[in-house]
Amino acid sequence: MKSNQTLAAWVFTGPALIVIGLFFLVPVLLALGLSFTDFDIYALASLKNVQFVGFDNYLTVLRMGLFWKALGNTLYFVVVGVPLSIAAALGAALLVHSRLARWKGFFRTALFTPVVANIIAVAVIWKYLFQQHYGVVNYVLGWFGVQPIDWLGNPHMAMPTIIFFALWKNFGYAMIIVLAGLQAIPDELYEAARLDGASAWKQVRHITLPMLGPTLMTVGLLTMVGYFQLFAEPYVMTEGGPLQSTLSVLYLMYNQGFDWWNLGLASAIAFTLFVFTLAATFLLVRVGRRKGWV
Amino acid sequence: MKAARAATWGVNGLLALVALVALFPLLWMLSVSLMPLGSASTFPPPLLPLHPTLANYRALFVGADLGRYLLNSLIVSGGITLGSLACNVLAGYAFAKLRYAGRERTFSLLLGALVIPTQVAMMPLFLLAREMHIVNSYAGVILPSLASIFGIYLVRQYARAIPTEMLEAARIDGASEFRIFARVVLPLLKPIILTLTILTFLTAWNDFMWPLIVLTGSSHYTLPIALASLARQHSQDVEMLMAGSVVTVVPVLVLFLLLQRYYIQGLLLGSVKG
Numbered sequence: 001m002k003s004n005q006t007l008a009a010w011v012f013t014g015p016a017l018i019v020i021g022l023f024f025l026v027p028v029l030l031a032l033g034l035s036f037t038d039f040d041i042y043a044l045a046s047l048k049n050v051q052f053v054g055f056d057n058y059l060t061v062l063r064m065g066l067f068w069k070a071l072g073n074t075l076y077f078v079v080v081g082v083p084l085s086i087a088a089a090l091g092a093a094l095l096v097h098s099r100l101a102r103w104k105g106f107f108r109t110a111l112f113t114p115v116v117a118n119i120i121a122v123a124v125i126w127k128y129l130f131q132q133h134y135g136v137v138n139y140v141l142g143w144f145g146v147q148p149i150d151w152l153g154n155p156h157m158a159m160p161t162i163i164f165f166a167l168w169k170n171f172g173y174a175m176i177i178v179l180a181g182l183q184a185i186p187d188e189l190y191e192a193a194r195l196d197g198a199s200a201w202k203q204v205r206h207i208t209l210p211m212l213g214p215t216l217m218t219v220g221l222l223t224m225v226g227y228f229q230l231f232a233e234p235y236v237m238t239e240g241g242p243l244q245s246t247l248s249v250l251y252l253m254y255n256q257g258f259d260w261w262n263l264g265l266a267s268a269i270a271f272t273l274f275v276f277t278l279a280a281t282f283l284l285v286r287v288g289r290r291k292g293w294v
Numbered sequence: 295m296k297a298a299r300a301a302t303w304g305v306n307g308l309l310a311l312v313a314l315v316a317l318f319p320l321l322w323m324l325s326v327s328l329m330p331l332g333s334a335s336t337f338p339p340p341l342l343p344l345h346p347t348l349a350n351y352r353a354l355f356v357g358a359d360l361g362r363y364l365l366n367s368l369i370v371s372g373g374i375t376l377g378s379l380a381c382n383v384l385a386g387y388a389f390a391k392l393r394y395a396g397r398e399r400t401f402s403l404l405l406g407a408l409v410i411p412t413q414v415a416m417m418p419l420f421l422l423a424r425e426m427h428i429v430n431s432y433a434g435v436i437l438p439s440l441a442s443i444f445g446i447y448l449v450r451q452y453a454r455a456i457p458t459e460m461l462e463a464a465r466i467d468g469a470s471e472f473r474i475f476a477r478v479v480l481p482l483l484k485p486i487i488l489t490l491t492i493l494t495f496l497t498a499w500n501d502f503m504w505p506l507i508v509l510t511g512s513s514h515y516t517l518p519i520a521l522a523s524l525a526r527q528h529s530q531d532v533e534m535l536m537a538g539s540v541v542t543v544v545p546v547l548v549l550f551l552l553l554q555r556y557y558i559q560g561l562l563l564g565s566v567k568g
Contacts, residue, residue, distance in 0.1 A: 006394040008471030013400070016385035016441035020404065023419060023438035028410055030418035092312060100305040109554065110313040116550045116557075117320060118500050120518040121539035124525045125319045128326075128532050134335045136322065168315070176558055177565045218565055229411060232502045236522055250413060250503075258507055263417040270414045277411065 035267035044261055057268035067269065069244055070252040071276070073159060077248065078227045078280070081163045085227075086220055088167055089174030090212075094204065096175070097182045108179070112172035119169065123236035126165050127152065152238050155245040162233050162246055170226075174219040181215030182208070213293040221284060228277045249273045320543065327351070327536035334532045350537035359512075360541060363520040366432070370505075370516055371498040373436045378494055381441040383487060386449020387479055391456060392471070401450070404443045416507060423508055434508040435516070439498060445490055448563055452486040453479070489560040492553045499546050517542040 035057055042049040061067050096107050114122065129136045130151035138148040151161040189207050198206070230248040234240050240247035240255075249269065257266030288294040326334045328346040354360040389401045419438060420429070428434040456479060464474045480487075502518050509515055515523070521538050528534060550557055 004471055005392045008475075009388045009392040009394040009397065012384040012388035012392070012471075012475070016381040016446060017400070019381060019437070019441035020407075020443060023422070023440075024410075024412070024415055025407060027415035027418040027422060028407075030421075031414050034417055095305055095309050095312070098305050100302045101309060102306055107309045107313055109551070111316050112558075113320065113547070113550075114316055116496060116500075116546060118518055118521075118539075118542045118546070120502060120522050120525075121323070121542045122319060124521065124535050124539055125323050127525075128334075128535075129319060129322065131335075134337055134339050136318075136339050139337070139339050168319075172316070173561065176561055180562050222565065225411075229413065236525060253413065254503070254507075257417050258420075263421070267414075267417045270411075270417070274411060274414055278409070281409075 031267045031270060034264050035271055037264045039262075039264035039267075041261040043263075053264070057265050058272065060265060061268050061272055066244065066247070066252060067249070067272075070247045070249045071273075073244075073246060074228060074230055074248045074250075074273075076159055077163060077166070077230050078224060080160075081166050081227050082220060082224045084163065085167050085171050085223055086174055086216060088171040089178055089219065090216070092171060092175045093178035093182055094208070097179060108176075111175060114169050115172040117169075119232050120236055122169060123165065123233055126168075127237050130161055153242055155241075155243045158238050158242060158246045162230075162237060165233060165237070166227070166230075170223065174223060177219050178212065178215055181212050185211045213288075213291060217284075217288045217293040221281060224280060224284065225277060228273065228280070249276075323536045323539050323543070326533055327540045329533045331531060331533050334536075335530075350534045351541075353534060354537055354541070358524065358538075360520070360538065362513075363515050363517050364541060366514055367499060367517040369432055370435045371495050373432065374439045374498040375491055375495045377436065377440040378442055378445060379487065379490060382445035382490060383449050383480075383483060384475070385441070386446045387453045387475060387483070389446065390450040390453035391458065391461060391479075404446065408443050408447075413503065416504065419504075420507055429508055430510045430514055432514060435501075435505050435514075438504065439501070442494070444564060445494065448490060448493075448560060449483065449486055451563055453483060456482055485556065485559070486563075488553065489556040489563070492549060492557045493560045495549065496546050496557070 036052060036054060037043075038051050038053045038056070040049075092111055095101060096104055096111070101107065128134075130138075132138060132148050132150045132153065135151075137151065138146075142148070149157060152158050185208065189211075190203055193203050193207060229250055231250040231254065234246040234248055234251055235254075238246045240251050250273065253266045253269040253273070256262045256269060285294055322341070325342055327350055328348070329340065329343040330345060330347055330349065333344075334340060389397060423429045423434050426433075428437065460478060461474055464478050469477070499516075500518065501516075502522075505516050505519050506522070509519055512520070512523070517538075521535070521542050524538055525535055
């Protein structure tokens, strides 16, 4: 009986394990190996041209001005973008969850729609909405006397614009998870608070937010890991410019790996980004643990 | 009473405003896609097409091969969905309910690998695809996505609720493990299969980075890749790009609206650890 199950189990898991092993786990290990070689366009022609170079690629990465620029941009995107996205998600969830809200189903779906809309399409759309002369954004701001802004063409504005875009695209995802968290808070807590005469704001501060701690932690982590992988947005909206102000680490990896075919160096960049992502994750988890959210 | 009314107006007004911001770009896309070429780039920006036309769609399908990219997207997303459903459901059930040596160790290895970003694997994956002669082919996009750790995890979470006694009873009746899976387990997993179907299809349809890398020529471009390339070549032709965006966005949007409940179920299951 047991051995039947063992055989069946390996047959059932076999296809998935082969796919994941061959196309993910083995390539990850190979990438680690690749990052210690000088694999470049000549190696693409003949594997005889590959040489083991130790930590050279990592040293190159750490000495590369462009890498630090890209890392700075990525951190900017993460550090500003994640809290804003979570705050927007929380605000939207509180509104949709509010007893006063009508048409809850419609609003929930409407706010979630950008999440499922294709990222390339909506990036193209927003690129034109942000256009300096004919864009709708500047037109609407003009009603309030704001002079036209070169959103994506000004090196100081391009990253904030991309952050706004990412916020628009992603807040619905966190909102759905926060909404589920809100529904899990027992009504009795609010009733007791109301009997004690607590205002709506006090109820949010002293009941909702503490009870949501673990949920916010989860969506914060998921959003952060996703934001470290910034790529499609600058690829479509700015091509990393102007003046490399929106070049992300992943974009740099793509440039090095698939424009210049420096696959060894690109692998080193990928692992360096992975290390930074892990470090940020541990940091956030530690903060969460101290607050009892993990 | 007055204050309560004001609060109701405030909450709903704010919601309407946020909903407008969320939906406006998509409505604008639809509207501009129906405008004659060149008419959107005027000041003030027009919101509605004065003379609606399908010329942009015609130009894309006739002149820019959009039909082919649409077909490519359907083939790739459909192939990934069918294949990975089979792999993930079988594996997820085995990890949840079958008792065998090595189960926990294998599963925790998979869970551990979940922290590694997929981009790390892309450089060797490209070389592997080259060795397998699947660069610039459907197989090159489909094969690496034929199973997903997240999908297996989702099915496992769901399948754990299947009562073991049911399976044992079938075993005592002499049913084979495969028969038990097909007759007893599969019907019980229907909701999670629907969830996984829509999650996988949407993810595959919207996937960008790997298809961008492995599809080196335009013949096998999926819609997002084709649209990104079009946006670089025709950056002046807003109206045409919006028509391309409509074709890229709308199919999955409709699918999402139809199966919304299952999609959201999947998101929630995926964000809870167990």
